[in-house]
Amino acid sequence: MTTAIPEIVTLQGHILSQQARYPEASGTLTWILSALSISAKMIAAQVRRARLNDVLGAVGSDNVQGEQQQKLDVIANEILLRTLGKRHGVAVVASEENEEPVIIRNEREGERKYCVLFDPLDGSSNLDVAGGVGTIFSILREDRRAATPEASLLQPGAQQVAAGYILYGPSTVFTLTIGLGVDMFVLDPAIGAFVRVEEGLRIPAASKSYSVNEGNRLSFPAGYQQYLDWAQRNGYSSRYAGAMVADVHRILLKGGVFLYPPTKKAPAGKLRLMYEANPMAMLVEQAGGQALAAPGQRILDVAPTGIHQRTPVIIGSPDEVAAVVRQLGSSPA
């Protein structure tokens, strides 16, 4: 009997082989994903050396969300803008850290094809304590009929052609979908390449685990409080990293549900639709999970009105999302 030798596939090789399935593909998306892969390695290196390089803490300015910018938020943003800036096929880029979309190319300069939106560093308050942080990205085809670059970006998440995140944790993990399922890669620092560790990842259908900032519990709508009562009576565990990337990564692998409900302070929820909720929703749905803004409202179907708009999030294993919806549906308020 021969033992099968596991194949070693890098992110680059994986993307090229997926591209080969579409003979009409021009390779532009591949080129953009390779810029994201380089950014991921550069940001990972910065995150690892943050304390040594003395780049922890706040810059002293707020971003467009009115949230304090950490030095590394700015560094990660600059890395992404630099690597994507000259890429052929990138029409418009939008970031959590820039109020307006950054226009990379106008039509005279070259082909306009894709819009890239990102949260350069997610969970940045975890940086000071060496906790998990990440980058989230969403790729849309440019809407050539749109009058302005911003209007070109305002497409529902269902139109995303690719989405993913990079988790900077004990290892650096790149999780990607181009609409053909979800694949996961781990950076091998010895060779400087992302190596595939999961192909066609499926989220567990159920797991008695929820992920929510319970400190906000008293300001959640009644249905969410009822869900937490129900979950606690039924032996659920609570897991919360404080970085959506780290929480959703765990849920993709182990199951459970991630919630960011409306609160009194953030009545529309805290998380951003275009570069946090939409890409995570695409990944989770591609892995067999569900992602809702409210009962009956799929995140990917929300029609955006602004690039920085917020949305409530109920995302994870299908049975666990259904359990939340049941409690929300039976709540008096």
Ligand code: AHG
């Ligand atoms: P960012 O660091 O990009 O602003 O995102 C932080 C987000 C998200 O990652 C996390 O799930 C959530 O904020 C945590 O918020 P709370 O501290 O309110 O729980």
Ligand code: MN
């Ligand atoms: Mn974020």
Ligand code: MN
């Ligand atoms: Mn961020």
